[in-house]
Amino acid sequence: MIRSDLAAKLAGRTTFGADLDRPGMLWAALVLSPVAHGRIRRVDLSKVRKAPGVVVAITAPDVEKLLPKGSGDPERPVFPTREVLYRHQPIAAIAARTLSEARAAALLAEVDIDPLPIVDDIETVFPEWPEPSKKPNSAVVAHVHARHGDLEAAFREAEFVHSETYRTAGVHQVALETHACLAEVEGAIWRVTTSTQSPFSVREDLSSQLGLPESAVVVEGSWVGGGFGGKTSALLEPFALLLAAAAGAPVRLALSYREEFLLGRTTLPCVVRIESSVAKGRVTGRRVRMLLDCGSTMPSRDFATGYAITFLLGPYNVDTFEVEGYGLRTNKPPFGPHRAPLIPQLTFVIDSHMDSIARRLSVDPIAFRRAHVWHEGDSTALGQRIGPSGIDSALERAEKTVLRWRGNAPREHGFGIGVGYWSTGVSAGGEARLRLTPQELVIEQGEREIGSGSVVRGLVAVAERSLGLPASAIRVAYSDTASAPFDSGVFGSRTVGALGQAVQKASEELVRELEARTGTKGSLRLEFDGRSIRAVASGLRRPIAELLTPEELNEGGLKAHGKFYGPPMKFDESRVVAGSFYPVADVVGAVHLAEVSVDRETGAVKVHRYAAFHDVGVALDMAMVRAQVEGGVVMGLGTALTEESLWSSEGSLRNPGLLDYRLPRLNDVPPIEVYPVEGFPGAGPFGAKGVGEPPIIPVPAAVANAVADATGARVFELPLSPERVARALKLL
Amino acid sequence: MTAPPTITLTVNGRTLECRRVPDDERLLDTLRWRLGLKGTKEGCRTGDCGACTVLVDGESVLSCLALTHTVEGSSLVTVEGIAAEPLGKAVVAAFQAEGAVQCGYCTPGFVVALTGLLKERGPKASREEILAALSGNLCRCTGYSPIIRATERLLEKHR
Ligand code: FES
Ligand code: FES
Numbered sequence: 074m075i076r077s078d079l080a081a082k083l084a085g086r087t088t089f090g091a092d093l094d095r096p097g098m099l100w101a102a103l104v105l106s107p108v109a110h111g112r113i114r115r116v117d118l119s120k121v122r123k124a125p126g127v128v129v130a131i132t133a134p135d136v137e138k139l140l141p142k143g144s145g146d147p148e149r150p151v152f153p154t155r156e157v158l159y160r161h162q163p164i165a166a167i168a169a170r171t172l173s174e175a176r177a178a179a180l181l182a183e184v185d186i187d188p189l190p191i192v193d194d195i196e197t198v199f200p201e202w203p204e205p206s207k208k209p210n211s212a213v214v215a216h217v218h219a220r221h222g223d224l225e226a227a228f229r230e231a232e233f234v235h236s237e238t239y240r241t242a243g244v245h246q247v248a249l250e251t252h253a254c255l256a257e258v259e260g261a262i263w264r265v266t267t268s269t270q271s272p273f274s275v276r277e278d279l280s281s282q283l284g285l286p287e288s289a290v291v292v293e294g295s296w297v298g299g300g301f302g303g304k305t306s307a308l309l310e311p312f313a314l315l316l317a318a319a320a321g322a323p324v325r326l327a328l329s330y331r332e333e334f335l336l337g338r339t340t341l342p343c344v345v346r347i348e349s350s351v352a353k354g355r356v357t358g359r360r361v362r363m364l365l366d367c368g369s370t371m372p373s374r375d376f377a378t379g380y381a382i383t384f385l386l387g388p389y390n391v392d393t394f395e396v397e398g399y400g401l402r403t404n405k406p407p408f409g410p411h412r413a414p415l416i417p418q419l420t421f422v423i424d425s426h427m428d429s430i431a432r433r434l435s436v437d438p439i440a441f442r443r444a445h446v447w448h449e450g451d452s453t454a455l456g457q458r459i460g461p462s463g464i465d466s467a468l469e470r471a472e473k474t475v476l477r478w479r480g481n482a483p484r485e486h487g488f489g490i491g492v493g494y495w496s497t498g499v500s501a502g503g504e505a506r507l508r509l510t511p512q513e514l515v516i517e518q519g520e521r522e523i524g525s526g527s528v529v530r531g532l533v534a535v536a537e538r539s540l541g542l543p544a545s546a547i548r549v550a551y552s553d554t555a556s557a558p559f560d561s562g563v564f565g566s567r568t569v570g571a572l573g574q575a576v577q578k579a580s581e582e583l584v585r586e587l588e589a590r591t592g593t594k595g596s597l598r599l600e601f602d603g604r605s606i607r608a609v610a611s612g613l614r615r616p617i618a619e620l621l622t623p624e625e626l627n628e629g630g631l632k633a634h635g636k637f638y639g640p641p642m643k644f645d646e647s648r649v650v651a652g653s654f655y656p657v658a659d660v661v662g663a664v665h666l667a668e669v670s671v672d673r674e675t676g677a678v679k680v681h682r683y684a685a686f687h688d689v690g691v692a693l694d695m696a697m698v699r700a701q702v703e704g705g706v707v708m709g710l711g712t713a714l715t716e717e718s719l720w721s722s723e724g725s726l727r728n729p730g731l732l733d734y735r736l737p738r739l740n741d742v743p744p745i746e747v748y749p750v751e752g753f754p755g756a757g758p759f760g761a762k763g764v765g766e767p768p769i770i771p772v773p774a775a776v777a778n779a780v781a782d783a784t785g786a787r788v789f790e791l792p793l794s795p796e797r798v799a800r801a802l803k804l805l
Numbered sequence: 806m807t808a809p810p811t812i813t814l815t816v817n818g819r820t821l822e823c824r825r826v827p828d829d830e831r832l833l834d835t836l837r838w839r840l841g842l843k844g845t846k847e848g849c850r851t852g853d854c855g856a857c858t859v860l861v862d863g864e865s866v867l868s869c870l871a872l873t874h875t876v877e878g879s880s881l882v883t884v885e886g887i888a889a890e891p892l893g894k895a896v897v898a899a900f901q902a903e904g905a906v907q908c909g910y911c912t913p914g915f916v917v918a919l920t921g922l923l924k925e926r927g928p929k930a931s932r933e934e935i936l937a938a939l940s941g942n943l944c945r946c947t948g949y950s951p952i953i954r955a956t957e958r959l960l961e962k963h964r
Contacts, residue, residue, distance in 0.1 A: 082909030085844015524908025
């Protein structure tokens, strides 16, 4: 595999956020709220400050004194001032000479909070469910509603209306490395090195939370021990920076694994009522209602509901529909991004429902989906035109594979299909700079590698194709937000699709400049002989050293800057009744096939074989595509079968550890076959489509449909734990 | 109170003295923060992820659970020293060839654990036995498939 980061990682030489260290560094710990909801009467740190090794301890009133402008965004205070909103919300922070001293001191904080009633269950705070709310409800923090066509007529004229209710659990990203950062305040510069998927988002958050100009905040990404969405915005950085400012020394703050579970912003529970009218073997109308647990204080709750809800209509043509969603505030940590946040769960809903209708009609579930699935030129629910889409082609291949697999499997095994799609985040922009020297091409950009390879390999693959150079002549350079060109972040499967286009544009600019210098046109490529780079065109073959000016040779090479800011996308606003919806940027489809057996006594599900058919547009590096699919499928198996955040009625997470929150392990993994579906180009460079998130999306649906195929019983709730399957089988 | 004792360890072939090691200091912290060997990763600290695996006298040990004074006088191999051993070098090469690394946070633990297993059980160990024993190590990125392929590649080579 071509990845320049592997050797250092295999030798243990890579510095992750958790490995950061400075001379004179202090260690930090957080004081966490003992209740899930309450009015703060007093936070007394006097005993903490006297504890051995403690250098500084800060809480809400101290923040103002430390900030140059005296305050930050009142909507997003660093520490709560009046009310705590979730259990384990940080209410104070401590820096000490050692970690054990900081942690021991945290226990000495005297915290007096008057408990308030807790909202933990979205169905109880929404008594009208599943009917839309007519009464004002203070728990509702987002409401989205869209419709099109005459749904009442469709329902009236249908042969039947198929109605189901599904529930999905909260899940955690569980990156192996917890959040970790190191803060230093020197003069007017607030500098933090941190394990993040988006240094520029962290800068923006810090600037607003701390009331500092962006120029005063410098964020440097460390290597990231897994992100999966959990490291896209600031979490620990404000605490660490304030402690560093208070102490006048560098401060390291890293979460323990338990804290990672308790404080992480994750996917929260969701309930969906889905109803489809069916006539002549087709879905003629669909009504969807959703309640989403938004946790406390989510800044982008509209985004979560409005972006998520249209996925409940699936990649299917249903022109007559109504979707209505409510985001509800609960006393849990805020909802946060997670590899395709909520979409594996919602795909489980829509694709279980499609499967269930097909079974009711006694038609082949794949043929039923193929009769409805999007093709190029079709429209999304909100009237956006679909570009080249390989979903049907993937379904066709899955259809053949099922036949083959059924032929050689034991009778009691079941086979299930999951059909999902993702909208790659190509609308979030970014920039890159290239530097061409006689010996190498350097890609200067603002991200760090989070593991998927999208930076360390993806950007290199784009430059390779753009210029003709081999990967061995290309190096990715990393720097902080003060010197790197802007980029939105490594999320939304956008790195290659969006930042990659900035690299592509900069490459084109380099070529134009070299063509101008050599008087060639239209065919110039670069070649590398292992030592130096040459420009090659018809009748031309010249070392780069001869094409650069003396200044360029002295100052790091010939430079080119590429920017990519996707054009604004539109949808049919007339279909929106209320709330904010989000356009689909670039549709990427995936079809998965699972073969399972179900233990008829315990309800335990075993996955025997798995195949994933992915609409990748053009695979820039097939080994990397395969790696993303294999990893995403296994993460999805966790969502499907075992992973579930459990809360007590007091609002605490009951399973904040790897023993009780069960991830897939090595011996749970079935053989996974990965098939790229090419020929349906996407919006990315050379027609590439994002591949980071799509692989997790169809997994719970494929597994649930396979369980239904094996047993005839449908499970309406994720994860498909043995207990839930046993209930569906009427064993309990 | 008497001063905590000085402890002698051999780490990757070098004999080192650690002074004033408190009784409750964990080997993981000794390696990472006292000796600066941060290749050994801290994951859960509760024995549930395997990221902190090191070899103590040739055997895999979860360094987050081991107290430093209990390994006094032992010979340790961490990821930084693993490639100095022929078996460790082969494991690293197999991981590289199969691309069994993404973020790399679980990698040191896997490389060390697999080296230890191959050493302990011998090159004739069965695939199932090795894979079952590796199942205590968690990886969130790769889906394990390339790690399984790397293991198979190694076992084949020794057959
Ligand atoms: S850190 Fe030791 S097992 Fe997880
Ligand atoms: S490579 Fe990231 S946890 Fe294994």
